[in-house]
Amino acid sequence: MAADDVSAIHRLVSACERELYGRVQTDPGAVAAVLARPGLVPELDTLLIHDRTGQPAARAWVDRRSEVDVHPRHRGRGLGALLLDWAEARARQAGSGQIVQTVPDDDAKAVALLRSRGYEPMVTEWLLEFAMPDEPAAPEPPAGITVRPFRPGDEHTAHQLIEDAFDEWQQRRNTYQEWAQHTVERPTFAPAMSVLAFDDGQLVGATIALDLPEAGEGWIEQVAVRRDHRGQGIARLLLLHSFRAFHRHGRRTCILGTHSETGALTLYLHVGMQVRHSSTVYRKGLG
Known part of the structure; x- marks a missing residue:
């Protein structure tokens, strides 16, 4: 893959999401951010398969973790297993002791493939939604x-705050540039x-x-509160202010993702969000 493949890859990922969820959840900026991951070498760490018409049929990338997507028109032909073989071989070549894949729980065939290859569940991820038929009310801030x-x-101040807050569960800190590519430098960033x-x-x-x-x-994309200010309702306050701003912008639904290592699911449910769907992060030791 290369930078000029972003649009084609996004079309492929969008087709997969429509098939599974009935809607698109990924924007081109998310695809571009993956290709710009520090340490990822597109010529070595990505693979894009085209069909006879030149359209993307499947893709994969691997860099500490991995993703594999096969276009709905081309499933059942062994492309998923082929790309899984490639991803594991590339991870071994790069010196990784394990490989990690995230698979939607509703994609039974993909789950079965991973389990048949020795992958074990590690973390649960949830996509939550907040429906807004009416403008949400935002509470008054705590004193001060x-x-x-x-x-x-x-x-830069936001990056520092978020990385400090996420230190409790994430395996490594993101550099400013890596963080920015996924957030404030995305075309869809909404200040x-x-x-x-x-x-x-x-x-x-x-x-x-x-x-x-x-x-x-x-x-x-991210919610963070400094450790010494937790328990005051600040996360709920921030979320509801963001929800209200989106409602005034014409949006009637807001979504966010979290996983079982953050411990934040209860907070989001308490705010009034509901789980739209779940995924599982699978891990395999490469030996």
Whole structure:
């Protein structure tokens, strides 16, 4: 794959999502961010298979973890197993001791393939949605806390806050550039719907939001609260301010993803979100 393959890969991923979920959840910026992962060499770590008409039929990438997608028109022909073989071989060649794949729980055939190859479940992921037929009410901030939308110049402070907050569960810190490629540098980044919380001028919480026009939904990419300010309702406050901003922008649904290692599912359910679907992260030792 290469940078000019982004549009074709997005069409492939979109077809897979429509088949499985009935809607598209991935924007081209997410595809581009994967190809720009630090350490990923597109010529070695990605593979794109075309059909006889030149359209993408399947793709895979591997870099600490891996993704495999096969176009619905080309399933049942062994392409998934072929790409899984390639991903494992490439991971071994790169010196990885394991490989990780995330598969939707509703994709029974993909789950069966991974389990038959020795993959074991590791983490559960959930995609949650917040329906907004009416404008959500946002609570008043706790004493001493102020909130405002994201502004130019907030990027590095927000990155520092989020990486510090995520240190509890993520395996490694993301550099600013890697974080920015997935957030503030994405074409779909929505600063007006991204909300920051301050205590005496110090940033203590943030939501980073994306606007997904193809899906017609808002996406909360990240939610973080500084450790010493948790338990005050700041995360709920930030989410509801973001939801309200999206509603005023014409969106009637907001979505976000979380996983079992963050411990945040209860918070999102308490805010009023519902699970749309779940996925499982599978791991295989390569020996």
